[in-house]
Amino acid sequence: MMESLRVFIVEDDKLYGEMLRYHLALNPDNEVLLFTTGKECVDNLYQNPDFISLDYSLPDISGFDVLQKIHAYNPKLPVVIVSGQEDVNTAVNLLKEGAWDYFVKDDDTKNRLWHSLQKVKENILLKQEIRQLKDEIGKKYEFNSVIKGNSPAITHIFDLIEKATQTSIVVSLLGETGTGKDLVAKAIHYNSPRKTGPFVPINVSAIPGELIESEFFGYEKGAFTGANTRKKGKFEQANDGTIFLDEIAEMDTNMQTKLLRVLQEKELTRVGGNTTIKFDARVIVATNKDLTAEVNKGNFREDLYYRLLGLPIELPPLRERGNDILILAKFFLDEFYKENKLEKKSLSPTAQERLLKYAYPGNVRELKAIIDLAAVMANGDIIEGSDISFSKATFSTELLNDDDTLDGYTKKILRHYLKKYDRNIITVARKLNIGKSTIYRMIKESEL
DSSP states (O other), X not given: OOOOEEEEEEOSSHHHHHHHHHHHTTSTTEXXXXXXXXXHHHHTGGGOOSEEEEESSOSSSOHHHHHHHHHHHOTTOOEEEEEXXXXXXXXXXXXXXXXXXXXXXXXXXXHHXXXXXXXXXXHHHHHHHHHHXXXXXXXXXXXXXXXXXXXXXXXXXXXXXXXXXXXXXXXXXXXXXXXOHHHHHHHHHHTSTTTTSOEEEEEGGGXXXXXXXXXXXXXXXXXXXXXXXXXXXXHHXXXXXXXXXXXXXXXXXXXXXXXXXXXXXXXXXXXXXXXXXXXXXXXXXXXXXXXXXXXXXTSSOHHHHHHHHBEEEEOOOGGGSTTHHHHHHXXXXXHHHHHTTOOOOEEOHHHHHHHHHOOOTTHHHHHHHHXXXXXXXXXXXXXXXXXOOOHHHHHHHHHHHSOOOHHHHHHHHHXXXXXXXXXXXXXXXXXXXXXXXXXXXXXXXXXX
């Protein structure tokens, strides 16, 4: 529900102004105040009106000057100019200055004002709905909703997230794949003062090198073949909000240089353009690599490293979180049965013991997959230890039981890792410490 709308009518013809005030006040939700001079209007802006009808010809200050003073106080305040004479040039200049609309006084003015006020009211309601939705999203990403557990390691993470929400400091999220870095980034954004602004995630490793600059900073029409329109980049889209750069260590050094300049200056230039565009976005980055080691290897710029380090939050692997494994397992189990509208089942002591003994190379993401499968496979009301299966154990058994050549084993290992990491060749090459060209060659020669 929207509270009453406060409307200012600024009109030196008091009789005409009273007529407009009476007409707009027919809606009991409108609180309408009448002023006969520009100074009275400006002096009362502290009352924060939602809409202003402004006579262009006032005895003390011109309507143009009053409009400028209004927008100096609140640039988003809708102001409709009402003039006794039609002047196209004046109307154009006022609209350029930010006037909501321009009316010539006639018998229909009161109705046109009424319709304009209705449009303003619709816009306010829409903004309220958007704020409400974002507040609900914020509740969804409360710390305890995002990260389940009460281990000392997780309690420490909660403390760091809370510190991160209080300022716009850059946050660097570190940790193995599957530890929940993306969820922590959302929790920080939706619990910060920027929560009503956009949250714009971008996976650096998923963008081809030749496209990353235009994705980050946008491009102008005609900048390259296929650029048929102007497009805003991710940084512009994140203005007044947060941009989340996942897998930041995968960025090539040329793009690192450009990113450093943009972060230092807080301004960018679209590809193919000359205009400098200011932006204000909080930056959160994430990586599963040791950035210090990448700097030492020459793969990551040292100056960019210090620019992005900010508040480092290292998410612990699941194997180091003790009983959190069971807390998460029960949470995933309840979620699975709720989503599929099935009766709940519980974990037997042997199933719990089996879960606690596993190392979880895929971390929380892998645990969810294990629990979902166990929920499907279990018979009866209890999930037994035999219902819990681990992909890593299956792979190890297959590898050890079959006699094969070293070349054969190599292909099996590569197939396993390509499947595990969604055919991300760069990630697989890094995990196995081999050249990505070797994998590309084997794929090209149909060995994989």
